[in-house]
Structure formats: C-alpha cells, structure tokens
Amino acid sequence: MDMQKIGLLGFGTMGAGIAQLIAQSGRDVLVLETAQERIDAGMVFLADFLSGGVARGKITEADSETIKGRVHGVLEVEDLAGVELVIEAVTENPAAKKSLLSKVSSVVGADVPILTNTSALSVTDLATSVENPGRFAGLHFFNPAPLMKIVEIVRALETDDGLVETLVSFVESIGKEPIVVKDRPGFLVNWLLMPYLNDVIQAYDEGLATAEDIDVAVRLGLGHKQGPLELLDLIGLDVHHHATTSAYGATLDPTFAPPPLLRQLVAAGHLGNKNGKGFRTGGKVTE
Amino acid sequence: MINEKKMVAVLGAGTMGSGIATVMAKAGHSTMLFDVNEQNLQRGLDTVRGFFDVSVQKGKLTSEEAEAAKKTLNGTTDLHDLAPSDVVVEAIFEDLSLKKETFGRLDDIVSERTLFHTNTSTLSVTGIASGSKIPGRVVGTHYCNPAPLMKLVELADGRHTEQWAHEATLEFLTTLGKTTVVTKDRPGFIVNRFLIPWENSCIAALEAGLGTKESIDAAVKGALGHPMGPFQLLDIVGLDIHQQVATRLYEQLRDPRFFPPPMVDRMVAAGDLGRKTGRGFYDYENTRLFGS
Numbered sequence: 001m002d003m004q005k006i007g008l009l010g011f012g013t014m015g016a017g018i019a020q021l022i023a024q025s026g027r028d029v030l031v032l033e034t035a036q037e038r039i040d041a042g043m044v045f046l047a048d049f050l051s052g053g054v055a056r057g058k059i060t061e062a063d064s065e066t067i068k069g070r071v072h073g074v075l076e077v078e079d080l081a082g083v084e085l086v087i088e089a090v091t092e093n094p095a096a097k098k099s100l101l102s103k104v105s106s107v108v109g110a111d112v113p114i115l116t117n118t119s120a121l122s123v124t125d126l127a128t129s130v131e132n133p134g135r136f137a138g139l140h141f142f143n144p145a146p147l148m149k150i151v152e153i154v155r156a157l158e159t160d161d162g163l164v165e166t167l168v169s170f171v172e173s174i175g176k177e178p179i180v181v182k183d184r185p186g187f188l189v190n191w192l193l194m195p196y197l198n199d200v201i202q203a204y205d206e207g208l209a210t211a212e213d214i215d216v217a218v219r220l221g222l223g224h225k226q227g228p229l230e231l232l233d234l235i236g237l238d239v240h241h242h243a244t245t246s247a248y249g250a251t252l253d254p255t256f257a258p259p260p261l262l263r264q265l266v267a268a269g270h271l272g273n274k275n276g277k278g279f280r281t282g283g284k285v286t287e
Numbered sequence: 288m289i290n291e292k293k294m295v296a297v298l299g300a301g302t303m304g305s306g307i308a309t310v311m312a313k314a315g316h317s318t319m320l321f322d323v324n325e326q327n328l329q330r331g332l333d334t335v336r337g338f339f340d341v342s343v344q345k346g347k348l349t350s351e352e353a354e355a356a357k358k359t360l361n362g363t364t365d366l367h368d369l370a371p372s373d374v375v376v377e378a379i380f381e382d383l384s385l386k387k388e389t390f391g392r393l394d395d396i397v398s399e400r401t402l403f404h405t406n407t408s409t410l411s412v413t414g415i416a417s418g419s420k421i422p423g424r425v426v427g428t429h430y431c432n433p434a435p436l437m438k439l440v441e442l443a444d445g446r447h448t449e450q451w452a453h454e455a456t457l458e459f460l461t462t463l464g465k466t467t468v469v470t471k472d473r474p475g476f477i478v479n480r481f482l483i484p485w486e487n488s489c490i491a492a493l494e495a496g497l498g499t500k501e502s503i504d505a506a507v508k509g510a511l512g513h514p515m516g517p518f519q520l521l522d523i524v525g526l527d528i529h530q531q532v533a534t535r536l537y538e539q540l541r542d543p544r545f546f547p548p549p550m551v552d553r554m555v556a557a558g559d560l561g562r563k564t565g566r567g568f569y570d571y572e573n574t575r576l577f578g579s
Binding site for chain 1: 431437438439441466468469470471473476477478480481482484485488489492496497498502503505506507508509510511512513514515544
C-alpha cells in the first residue's frame with residue numbers, strides 16, 4: 001500500500017476519529033500533541049470508540065488491539081520526519097494552524113502532501129504557510145469521522161491536480177466516499193447547511209412553531225434523520241456561531257450571518273448538547 | 288369508536304385529493320370525493336381503490352379491511368351531495384378565487400358547524416377563509432405527498448379561525464393516524480418554508496460549479512443523512528412543481544432565496560421536468576414516481 005506512515009497533528013475528537021480510520025486501513029499513524037496528557041486522553045477516546053464497536057459486534061477485540069497498536073503519540077515536530085502524508089486537525093485558530101504547518105513543512109519531505117481538516121478556515125490561506133503550496137489541500141472529515149460516509153477533498157487555489165487524484169485514492173482506501181469541492185466557506189456541505197440552519201433559527205425566533213414541531217415537521221415531511229434544531233444542539237451553538245461568523249466575514253452574504261437569537265444564546269452560555277442547554281435539551285429556550 | 292366516524296368530503300380528485308380521500312376512507316370515515324369533472328372523479332376513485340388493492344397485495348391490509356375502506360368511499364360531481372358533511376377538505380387547484388368561491392357555495396349547503404379544511408400549500412389560509420361567511424370554521428391542514436404514506440400534517444389557523452374549529456381539527460386529525468404540527472398561516476408553513484430555499488441553494492451551488500449533481504447528492508446524503516439528495520428529490524417533485532411553488536412563495540415573501548434559479552426555467556422550458564417526463568437532473572427509464 002502506498003503511504004504507509006501518516007502524520008496527524010492534533011489528538012482531539014476529530015484527530016482521534018481520523019487516527020482510527022487510517023489505522024483501520026492498515027497504516028501507521030504518528031499523532032503529534034503538545035503534552036503527554038493530551039496523547040493519553042486521545043488514546044482513551046480512541047479506545048472508548050473502538051470498544052463501542054466491539055460491543056456492537058462491528059469489529060473484533062483483536063482488531064481493536066491491532067488498530068490501537070498502529071497509533072503512536074509523539075511530542076516533537078521532528079518526530080514526523082519520514083511520514084508520507086500529514087493531516088492537520090488542531091484547534092480552529094488560523095495563527096496556531098499556520099505556525100504549526102510551517103514548522104511541519106520544513107521537517108517532512110518537500111513533496112509530502114500536507115492536508116488540513118479545517119471546517120471554517122480558507123484552505124488557500126492556510127496553504128501560504130507551507131513551502132511548495134501545490135502539495136497542500138483540505139481533507140474535511142465529518143464528526144464522528146469513523147461513522148460518516150463522505151470526506152470532502154478541498155482543492156485550494158494552488159493545489160496540484162495530481163494531489164487531488166492521490167487524495168481521491170487515499171480517501172477510497174480508508175473506506176470513504178471522496179467529494180472534490182472548491183475552497184469556499186464551509187466547502188460544499190456546510191456551505192449549503194449554514195444558511196439553512198440560520199433560516200430555521202430565525203423562523204423559530206419569529207414564532208413559526210415550537211422547536212419540537214419544527215423538528216418533527218422536517219423529520220416526517222422530508223425524511224431527515226434529524227430535525228434542524230436538534231442538529232444544531234448536536235453541532236454546538238458556539239461551533240455554528242463561529243462557523244457562520246467566519247463564513248459571513250468571507251462572503252458578506254447575509255444568509256451566512258449568525259441570526260440575533262444565535263448570538264444571544266451563545267452569549268448566555270447555551271451551547272447545545274455539550275452543556276445541556278439548547279433548542280431541544282429542555283432548557284429555557286424550548287417551550 | 289363509532290361516534291368518531293365522520294362524514295368527510297374531499298374536494299378535488301387530483302393527486303392530493305385522492306390521496307387525502309384514501310387517508311379518510313382508511314381511517315373509517317364515510318368519505319365523499321367530489322370533482323367538477325366526471326372523468327377526473329372516476330380516475331380519483333380508481334386511484335383510491337387501487338391503493339387499497341395494492342395494500343392487500345403488500346400485506347398491509349387484509350382484504351376485509353380493504354373492502355370496508357372501499358365501501359366507505361363514494362364520489363359525486365354535485366356539491367349538494369356534500370350536505371351532511373362534518374368535515375370538508377379542500378384539495379382543488381391552487382387558485383385563490385376558485386377556492387374562495389367553492390367555500391362560499393358550500394356555506395349554503397352544509398351545516399354551520401361543518402369544518403372547512405384547506406390543503407393549500409402556497410396560498411394564505413386567511414385569504415381562502417375569506418370566501419366563507421363563517422371564516423372562523425376554516426383551518427389549514429396541509430398533507431404531504433403521497434398523503435397515504437406520509438405521516439405529517441401541518442395545521443395552520445387563519446387570522447379569524449376560532450378556537451372550537453382549531454380544537455375540533457386537532458381531534459379529527461388524531462383519528463387519521465397522522466402526526467400534527469401546529470404552525471402559522473405563513474407562506475410554505477414549515478416544510479416548504481425550509482425546503483424551497485434549500486433546494487434553490489443546491490441548484491445555485493450546482494450552477495456555480497461547487498459540485499456535480501452526483502457529488503452534491505452524495506455529499507448531502509452521506510454527511511447530513513437525508514434520504515435523497517436534492518436533485519433526486521427535485522426529480523420526484525417535478526421541476527415544474529418546484530418552479531410554481533417557489534415562484535408563489537417568492538411573490539408573497541419577496542425574499543430572493545425563494546426565487547427559482549435560472550436553471551429551473553431552462554429545465555422546464557426544455558421539458559425536463561423530472562421522473563414523470565423521463566428526464567430531469569437525471570435520466571429515467573421508468574417514469575413511475577412511487578413503487579416499481
């Protein structure tokens with residue numbers, strides 16, 4: 001198999017999910033973190049997710065051990081020398097990402113593809129932080145990465161055509177469906193989703209129906225697995241607020257602008273499922 | 288249970304009318320399907336009976352249940368035959384003056400406690416209610432297509448709907464095995480209010496080259512868990528229907544997100560209306576919309 005040794009930057013929720021997927025495909029993963037505690041936490045998260053799979057009979061105990069054995073935490077950027085592909089999945093802070101990407105690009109080979117899992121930042125802008133930006137692209141996984149079928153391959157302004165082809169094969173090799181998209185705020189899925197969710201928040205604020213009835217109508221009327229307001233609770237109201245603010249800044253398109261109710265909810269600490277306060281979590285907002 | 292059975296009239300024997308009549312007959316209500324045109328009426332009655340026959344073949348109903356449902360069903364082209372109705376469900380052509388006029392004529396035929404339901408999807412419930420001398424009895428009840436299979440009914444009061452009519456409607460809808468959501472008399476209610484701008488934005492993304500029809504459909508299904516991608520759904524709905532609904536909502540809301548993108552006009556002009564014409568965004572060999 002080509003690209004046997006993969007470098008991964010960041011071992012949070014997304015990083016752990018991506019590490020699992022790549023290890024499942026038979027590759028070794030070196031995960032860079034800033035502290036041993038963060039590596040340990042990532043390994044615990046990975047182990048928990050895998051034991052869930054074992055409990056549901058999706059994988060065997062032996063497979064789970066093999067997968068964990070292919071994931072190795074490292075603390076120094078220099079430890080990544082020799083990897084054949086790098087995926088960045090650190091916090092959505094452009095300065096932090098650029099500084100790290102710049103260091104990594106000077107450690108790994110000049111032609112080693114470097115990919116970002118950003119969901120809200122410009123891939124073209126992040127590409128400026130690496131030498132030879134033709135080897136840079138977006139590789140956008142959805143949460144939870146091991147379960148979601150598709151991966152967006154984001155072609156930045158200077159991305160080489162050959163890299164896009166390589167990534168299509170790579171995504172297929174980890175068992176996912178590649179979708180090649182442009183470098184637009186939210187790429188394809190979130191580009192479509194953000195204005196829709198904003199529209200629902202605004203209509204709810206205007207008293208169209210209760211939060212529950214809006215979700216029920218969309219589930220039963222359109223067959224969606226989740227209604228829009230329960231989806232927002234799952235995504236996190238702060239995450240949606242950050243993504244829409246960023247997309248609005250990049251487009252000045254008012255359909256991306258976070259609606260007033262969203263701003264107020266986030267300001268008041270209503271973040272969705274993660275803190276039990278959201279549209280459908282039984283907090284004050286739900287009727 | 289016996290006193291829950293109502294005399295229900297369904298106006299209009301088109302797709303929605305015959306679907307709603309199917310729902311009523313299946314729930315055991317004495318169902319009278321009305322259409323001004325004898326041929327349309329017969330086709331509608333055949334559609335309802337055909338649905339019950341297929342349900343028996345699929346094992347969803349016993350033949351006794353299907354026969355009982357068929358027995359509750361009658362048809363007429365004479366509005367006066369609707370005199371004993373407890374509930375009238377209007378599912379005629381989306382023309383405001385026609386709907387108003389029909390409710391006005393029914394005022395003189397039925398009891399003043401008869402509920403008037405409108406299945407309009409794009410017109411104002413308040414506007415339609417203004418055709419009746421008793422606008423307080425008019426309630427919006429919007430069924431989804433295909434009505435016999437889709438669980439959802441959106442209920443919307445008009446400006447002058449009275450509480451008794453609202454409550455009687457909620458109670459009546461529970462007899463149908465449907466789930467009711469309560470919304471406002473606003474263009475598109477909930478489902479179309481959110482669906483139309485969504486579909487338009489997907490079409491605009493396609494036209495802007497953000498993806499192909501296949502990649503956008505795959506991304507929406509894979510990442511968002513929708514049962515169909517936007518273009519697969521548009522091909523089932525029909526591009527002409529999408530154009531009509533979107534345009535009507537735009538005319539009322541004056542919000543450009545509701546206006547159908549130019550690609551829709553070109554597809555309609557070319558006759559690429561979706562599955563029913565064998566070609567929409569995709570090509571089809573089988574032009575049937577549901578089933579195989």
